Amino acid sequence: MSLQKDSWLPLNNGLKIPVSGFGLYQIPVEDSTKLTYEALKAGYRHIDSAQAYQNEEEGAKGISQFLKENSDIKRSDIFFTTKIKNGEHGYEESKKSIEKSLAKVSPYIDYIDLFLVHSPISSKEQRLGTWKALQEAVESGKVKSIGVSNFGTPHLDELYAWEGLKNKPVVNQLELHPWLPRKDLQAYGKKYDYLLEAYSPLTQAKKLDDPELVSIAKKHNVTPAQILLRWSYDQGFIPLAKTVNVDRIKENFNVLDNVPKLSDEDYKILDKDSYEVLTWDPTKHVDQ
Numbered sequence: 471m472s473l474q475k476d477s478w479l480p481l482n483n484g485l486k487i488p489v490s491g492f493g494l495y496q497i498p499v500e501d502s503t504k505l506t507y508e509a510l511k512a513g514y515r516h517i518d519s520a521q522a523y524q525n526e527e528e529g530a531k532g533i534s535q536f537l538k539e540n541s542d543i544k545r546s547d548i549f550f551t552t553k554i555k556n557g558e559h560g561y562e563e564s565k566k567s568i569e570k571s572l573a574k575v576s577p578y579i580d581y582i583d584l585f586l587v588h589s590p591i592s593s594k595e596q597r598l599g600t601w602k603a604l605q606e607a608v609e610s611g612k613v614k615s616i617g618v619s620n621f622g623t624p625h626l627d628e629l630y631a632w633e634g635l636k637n638k639p640v641v642n643q644l645e646l647h648p649w650l651p652r653k654d655l656q657a658y659g660k661k662y663d664y665l666l667e668a669y670s671p672l673t674q675a676k677k678l679d680d681p682e683l684v685s686i687a688k689k690h691n692v693t694p695a696q697i698l699l700r701w702s703y704d705q706g707f708i709p710l711a712k713t714v715n716v717d718r719i720k721e722n723f724n725v726l727d728n729v730p731k732l733s734d735e736d737y738k739i740l741d742k743d744s745y746e747v748l749t750w751d752p753t754k755h756v757d758q
Protein backbone atom coordinates (compact mmCIF):
# COMPACT_ATOMS: atom_id res chain seq x y z
CA MET A 471 0.00 0.00 0.00
CA SER A 472 1.36 3.41 -0.88
CA LEU A 473 2.25 5.89 1.84
CA GLN A 474 -0.47 8.34 2.90
CA LYS A 475 0.08 11.54 4.87
CA ASP A 476 -1.61 9.90 7.86
CA SER A 477 0.21 6.54 7.57
CA TRP A 478 1.85 4.99 10.63
CA LEU A 479 5.03 2.91 10.23
CA PRO A 480 5.87 -0.20 12.30
CA LEU A 481 8.64 0.13 14.91
CA ASN A 482 10.92 -2.75 15.94
CA ASN A 483 9.05 -3.13 19.26
CA GLY A 484 5.64 -3.83 17.71
CA LEU A 485 4.33 -0.27 18.14
CA LYS A 486 3.80 2.29 15.36
CA ILE A 487 4.83 5.86 14.54
CA PRO A 488 3.13 8.43 12.26
CA VAL A 489 5.21 9.07 9.15
CA SER A 490 4.61 12.85 9.20
CA GLY A 491 6.03 14.76 12.17
CA PHE A 492 5.70 18.37 13.35
CA GLY A 493 8.81 19.74 15.11
CA LEU A 494 8.77 22.22 17.98
CA TYR A 495 12.42 23.35 17.89
CA GLN A 496 12.69 27.16 17.92
CA ILE A 497 8.96 27.57 18.31
CA PRO A 498 8.61 30.22 21.02
CA VAL A 499 7.33 28.79 24.29
CA GLU A 500 4.32 31.11 24.26
CA ASP A 501 3.27 29.86 20.79
CA SER A 502 3.94 26.15 21.30
CA THR A 503 0.50 25.18 22.64
CA LYS A 504 -1.35 26.97 19.85
CA LEU A 505 0.94 25.69 17.08
CA THR A 506 0.76 22.11 18.38
CA TYR A 507 -3.03 22.48 18.34
CA GLU A 508 -2.92 23.92 14.78
CA ALA A 509 -0.66 21.09 13.59
CA LEU A 510 -3.10 18.51 14.99
CA LYS A 511 -6.03 20.39 13.44
CA ALA A 512 -4.28 20.22 10.05
CA GLY A 513 -3.93 16.45 10.46
CA TYR A 514 -0.50 15.90 12.00
CA ARG A 515 -0.55 13.21 14.70
CA HIS A 516 3.15 13.33 15.60
CA ILE A 517 4.70 16.10 17.70
CA ASP A 518 8.48 16.29 18.28
CA SER A 519 9.66 18.19 21.35
CA ALA A 520 12.74 18.03 23.61
CA GLN A 521 13.80 19.13 27.07
CA ALA A 522 16.20 21.53 25.37
CA TYR A 523 13.36 23.24 23.44
CA GLN A 524 11.68 24.16 26.73
CA ASN A 525 8.23 23.46 25.33
CA GLU A 526 7.41 19.88 26.38
CA GLU A 527 4.68 21.11 28.69
CA GLU A 528 3.21 23.48 26.09
CA GLY A 529 3.24 20.76 23.41
CA ALA A 530 1.47 18.33 25.73
CA LYS A 531 -1.06 21.05 26.58
CA GLY A 532 -1.79 21.56 22.85
CA ILE A 533 -2.45 17.81 22.53
CA SER A 534 -4.76 17.85 25.53
CA GLN A 535 -6.74 20.85 24.21
CA PHE A 536 -7.11 19.19 20.84
CA LEU A 537 -8.33 15.93 22.40
CA LYS A 538 -10.86 17.77 24.57
CA GLU A 539 -12.36 19.41 21.49
CA ASN A 540 -12.31 16.27 19.33
CA SER A 541 -13.93 13.45 21.27
CA ASP A 542 -13.63 11.08 18.29
CA ILE A 543 -9.81 11.23 18.57
CA LYS A 544 -8.07 9.30 21.36
CA ARG A 545 -4.74 9.84 23.12
CA SER A 546 -3.43 6.73 21.35
CA ASP A 547 -4.10 8.41 17.98
CA ILE A 548 -1.37 10.97 18.77
CA PHE A 549 2.37 10.43 19.15
CA PHE A 550 4.49 12.67 21.40
CA THR A 551 8.30 12.61 21.48
CA THR A 552 10.76 14.27 23.81
CA LYS A 553 14.53 13.98 24.36
CA ILE A 554 16.96 13.85 27.27
CA LYS A 555 19.21 16.85 27.00
CA ASN A 556 23.00 16.82 27.00
CA GLY A 557 24.34 17.25 30.50
CA GLU A 558 21.71 14.93 32.01
CA HIS A 559 23.33 11.67 30.98
CA GLY A 560 24.29 8.84 33.35
CA TYR A 561 21.89 6.50 35.18
CA GLU A 562 20.97 8.64 38.22
CA GLU A 563 20.89 11.96 36.32
CA SER A 564 18.77 10.50 33.53
CA LYS A 565 16.31 8.90 35.95
CA LYS A 566 15.70 12.35 37.44
CA SER A 567 15.63 13.93 34.00
CA ILE A 568 12.97 11.50 32.72
CA GLU A 569 10.88 12.12 35.87
CA LYS A 570 11.10 15.88 35.27
CA SER A 571 9.72 15.49 31.74
CA LEU A 572 6.96 13.17 32.94
CA ALA A 573 5.99 15.67 35.64
CA LYS A 574 5.82 18.45 33.06
CA VAL A 575 3.55 16.61 30.64
CA SER A 576 1.47 14.56 33.10
CA PRO A 577 -1.21 17.22 33.73
CA TYR A 578 -2.03 16.89 30.01
CA ILE A 579 -1.00 13.48 28.70
CA ASP A 580 -0.54 10.29 30.69
CA TYR A 581 2.48 8.86 28.90
CA ILE A 582 5.28 9.77 26.48
CA ASP A 583 5.32 7.81 23.22
CA LEU A 584 9.00 8.19 22.45
CA PHE A 585 11.93 9.32 24.60
CA LEU A 586 15.22 9.92 22.76
CA VAL A 587 18.78 10.51 23.88
CA HIS A 588 19.26 13.91 22.23
CA SER A 589 22.90 13.27 21.37
CA PRO A 590 25.81 10.97 22.25
CA ILE A 591 27.79 13.86 23.73
CA SER A 592 28.98 12.43 27.10
CA SER A 593 30.94 9.25 27.83
CA LYS A 594 30.39 5.54 27.26
CA GLU A 595 29.47 4.98 30.91
CA GLN A 596 27.04 7.89 30.91
CA ARG A 597 25.39 6.91 27.61
CA LEU A 598 24.82 3.34 28.78
CA GLY A 599 23.57 4.58 32.18
CA THR A 600 21.09 6.81 30.36
CA TRP A 601 19.91 3.86 28.29
CA LYS A 602 19.41 1.80 31.46
CA ALA A 603 17.24 4.57 32.90
CA LEU A 604 15.23 4.76 29.67
CA GLN A 605 14.69 0.98 29.66
CA GLU A 606 13.31 1.23 33.20
CA ALA A 607 10.98 4.03 32.08
CA VAL A 608 9.57 1.68 29.43
CA GLU A 609 9.10 -1.00 32.08
CA SER A 610 7.12 1.51 34.18
CA GLY A 611 4.70 2.04 31.28
CA LYS A 612 5.10 5.84 31.34
CA VAL A 613 7.28 5.76 28.23
CA LYS A 614 6.28 3.51 25.32
CA SER A 615 9.39 3.51 23.11
CA ILE A 616 12.98 4.72 23.33
CA GLY A 617 15.45 5.78 20.70
CA VAL A 618 18.53 7.81 19.90
CA SER A 619 19.32 11.02 18.07
CA ASN A 620 22.56 12.11 16.47
CA PHE A 621 24.16 8.72 17.16
CA GLY A 622 27.01 7.81 14.80
CA THR A 623 28.08 4.27 13.98
CA PRO A 624 30.48 3.90 16.97
CA HIS A 625 27.76 5.00 19.42
CA LEU A 626 25.33 2.47 17.95
CA ASP A 627 27.90 -0.35 17.99
CA GLU A 628 28.67 0.48 21.63
CA LEU A 629 24.99 0.22 22.60
CA TYR A 630 24.45 -3.02 20.70
CA ALA A 631 27.56 -4.57 22.27
CA TRP A 632 26.30 -3.77 25.81
CA GLU A 633 25.14 -6.83 27.73
CA GLY A 634 22.43 -4.75 29.46
CA LEU A 635 20.60 -3.96 26.19
CA LYS A 636 16.96 -5.06 26.41
CA ASN A 637 15.12 -2.43 24.38
CA LYS A 638 16.63 -1.64 21.00
CA PRO A 639 16.42 1.97 19.81
CA VAL A 640 13.36 2.26 17.59
CA VAL A 641 14.68 5.29 15.71
CA ASN A 642 17.79 7.35 15.11
CA GLN A 643 16.80 11.01 14.62
CA LEU A 644 19.34 12.74 12.37
CA GLU A 645 19.88 15.79 10.21
CA LEU A 646 18.91 14.38 6.81
CA HIS A 647 18.31 16.12 3.47
CA PRO A 648 19.82 15.88 -0.04
CA TRP A 649 23.00 17.67 1.09
CA LEU A 650 23.43 15.22 3.99
CA PRO A 651 21.93 11.82 3.11
CA ARG A 652 24.12 9.89 5.60
CA LYS A 653 24.25 6.63 3.64
CA ASP A 654 26.27 4.97 6.44
CA LEU A 655 23.54 5.57 9.03
CA GLN A 656 20.87 4.51 6.54
CA ALA A 657 22.71 1.20 6.16
CA TYR A 658 22.97 0.92 9.97
CA GLY A 659 19.20 1.43 10.13
CA LYS A 660 18.80 -1.78 8.13
CA LYS A 661 21.46 -3.60 10.16
CA TYR A 662 20.01 -2.61 13.54
CA ASP A 663 16.36 -2.34 12.49
CA TYR A 664 15.71 1.29 13.40
CA LEU A 665 13.77 3.89 11.40
CA LEU A 666 15.37 7.20 10.47
CA GLU A 667 13.69 10.39 11.51
CA ALA A 668 14.80 13.35 9.39
CA TYR A 669 15.34 16.54 11.31
CA SER A 670 15.85 19.85 9.52
CA PRO A 671 14.34 18.18 6.43
CA LEU A 672 13.74 21.68 5.02
CA THR A 673 17.41 22.54 5.61
CA GLN A 674 16.22 25.16 8.11
CA ALA A 675 15.23 27.06 4.93
CA LYS A 676 18.94 27.49 4.04
CA LYS A 677 18.70 25.70 0.66
CA LEU A 678 15.17 26.55 -0.41
CA ASP A 679 16.53 28.89 -3.10
CA ASP A 680 18.97 26.32 -4.52
CA PRO A 681 18.54 26.73 -8.33
CA GLU A 682 18.29 22.97 -9.06
CA LEU A 683 15.75 22.46 -6.28
CA VAL A 684 13.75 25.48 -7.46
CA SER A 685 13.68 24.15 -11.04
CA ILE A 686 12.38 20.71 -9.92
CA ALA A 687 9.70 22.44 -7.83
CA LYS A 688 8.64 24.60 -10.79
CA LYS A 689 8.43 21.53 -13.04
CA HIS A 690 6.03 19.85 -10.57
CA ASN A 691 4.20 23.09 -9.79
CA VAL A 692 4.87 22.76 -6.05
CA THR A 693 7.19 24.53 -3.61
CA PRO A 694 10.86 23.70 -2.91
CA ALA A 695 9.87 22.81 0.67
CA GLN A 696 7.40 20.25 -0.65
CA ILE A 697 10.05 18.70 -2.92
CA LEU A 698 12.40 18.30 0.07
CA LEU A 699 9.67 16.62 2.13
CA ARG A 700 8.74 14.32 -0.79
CA TRP A 701 12.43 13.39 -1.12
CA SER A 702 12.49 12.53 2.59
CA TYR A 703 9.39 10.30 2.42
CA ASP A 704 10.75 8.61 -0.71
CA GLN A 705 13.92 7.67 1.20
CA GLY A 706 11.76 5.96 3.86
CA PHE A 707 12.45 8.69 6.42
CA ILE A 708 10.02 10.24 8.89
CA PRO A 709 10.44 13.97 8.21
CA LEU A 710 9.93 16.36 11.12
CA ALA A 711 9.10 19.79 9.72
CA LYS A 712 8.89 22.98 11.75
CA THR A 713 6.98 26.14 10.90
CA VAL A 714 5.29 28.89 12.86
CA ASN A 715 3.00 29.60 9.90
CA VAL A 716 -0.42 27.91 9.77
CA ASP A 717 -0.59 27.91 5.95
CA ARG A 718 2.83 26.27 5.79
CA ILE A 719 1.70 23.64 8.31
CA LYS A 720 -0.95 22.60 5.76
CA GLU A 721 1.46 22.89 2.82
CA ASN A 722 3.95 20.63 4.57
CA PHE A 723 1.46 18.10 5.89
CA ASN A 724 -0.29 17.66 2.52
CA VAL A 725 2.84 16.68 0.57
CA LEU A 726 1.92 13.00 0.26
CA ASP A 727 -1.44 14.04 -1.27
CA ASN A 728 -0.18 16.78 -3.54
CA VAL A 729 3.34 15.89 -4.65
CA PRO A 730 3.95 12.80 -6.82
CA LYS A 731 6.93 10.53 -6.19
CA LEU A 732 10.05 12.13 -7.67
CA SER A 733 11.39 10.76 -10.95
CA ASP A 734 14.79 9.10 -11.40
CA GLU A 735 15.90 12.26 -13.17
CA ASP A 736 14.85 14.40 -10.17
CA TYR A 737 16.75 12.04 -7.86
CA LYS A 738 19.90 12.28 -9.90
CA ILE A 739 19.78 16.06 -9.64
CA LEU A 740 19.07 15.94 -5.89
CA ASP A 741 21.73 13.28 -5.27
CA LYS A 742 24.42 15.68 -4.09
CA ASP A 743 26.68 12.95 -2.67
CA SER A 744 27.84 15.54 -0.14
CA TYR A 745 28.29 15.76 3.63
CA GLU A 746 27.09 19.27 4.30
CA VAL A 747 26.03 19.79 7.90
CA LEU A 748 23.66 22.73 8.32
CA THR A 749 22.98 22.40 12.06
CA TRP A 750 25.33 20.47 14.39
CA ASP A 751 26.97 17.06 14.07
CA PRO A 752 27.27 15.02 17.26
CA THR A 753 27.46 11.80 15.17
CA LYS A 754 31.20 12.51 15.06
CA HIS A 755 31.50 12.87 18.85
CA VAL A 756 34.57 11.15 20.34
CA ASP A 757 34.81 10.78 24.14
CA GLN A 758 37.48 12.94 25.75
Ligand SMILES: NC(=O)c1ccc[n+]([C@@H]2O[C@H](COP(=O)([O-])OP(=O)(O)OC[C@H]3O[C@@H](n4cnc5c(N)ncnc54)[C@H](OP(=O)(O)O)[C@@H]3O)[C@@H](O)[C@H]2O)c1
Pocket residue numbers: 492493494495496518519588619620643644668669670671672673674675678693695696710711712713714715718721722749
Ligand atom coordinates in the same frame (compact mmCIF):
# COMPACT_ATOMS: atom_id res chain seq x y z
N1 LIG B 1 17.54 15.97 17.32
C1 LIG B 1 18.11 17.11 17.00
O1 LIG B 1 19.27 17.37 17.31
C2 LIG B 1 17.31 18.11 16.20
C3 LIG B 1 17.97 19.24 15.68
C4 LIG B 1 17.20 20.13 14.92
C5 LIG B 1 15.84 19.88 14.71
N2 LIG B 1 15.23 18.80 15.27
C6 LIG B 1 13.78 18.52 15.07
O2 LIG B 1 13.44 18.64 13.69
C7 LIG B 1 12.45 19.66 13.53
C8 LIG B 1 12.62 20.39 12.20
O3 LIG B 1 13.93 20.88 12.03
P1 LIG B 1 14.30 22.42 12.06
O4 LIG B 1 13.35 23.14 12.90
O5 LIG B 1 15.75 22.49 12.40
O6 LIG B 1 14.24 22.91 10.56
P2 LIG B 1 13.33 22.67 9.25
O7 LIG B 1 12.02 22.06 9.59
O8 LIG B 1 14.19 22.02 8.23
O9 LIG B 1 13.14 24.16 8.75
C9 LIG B 1 12.41 25.10 9.45
C10 LIG B 1 12.54 26.41 8.67
O10 LIG B 1 11.88 26.28 7.41
C11 LIG B 1 10.87 27.28 7.29
N3 LIG B 1 9.72 26.65 6.61
C12 LIG B 1 8.93 25.68 7.10
N4 LIG B 1 8.00 25.30 6.19
C13 LIG B 1 8.23 26.05 5.10
C14 LIG B 1 7.62 26.15 3.83
N5 LIG B 1 6.59 25.34 3.51
N6 LIG B 1 8.10 27.05 2.95
C15 LIG B 1 9.15 27.85 3.26
N7 LIG B 1 9.78 27.81 4.45
C16 LIG B 1 9.32 26.92 5.36
C17 LIG B 1 10.56 27.72 8.69
O11 LIG B 1 10.14 29.06 8.72
P3 LIG B 1 8.80 29.51 9.50
O12 LIG B 1 8.80 28.86 10.83
O13 LIG B 1 8.93 31.00 9.53
O14 LIG B 1 7.68 29.03 8.62
C18 LIG B 1 11.93 27.59 9.36
O15 LIG B 1 12.73 28.71 9.05
C19 LIG B 1 12.66 20.55 14.77
O16 LIG B 1 11.57 21.42 15.02
C20 LIG B 1 12.92 19.52 15.83
O17 LIG B 1 11.70 18.92 16.23
C21 LIG B 1 15.97 17.91 16.00
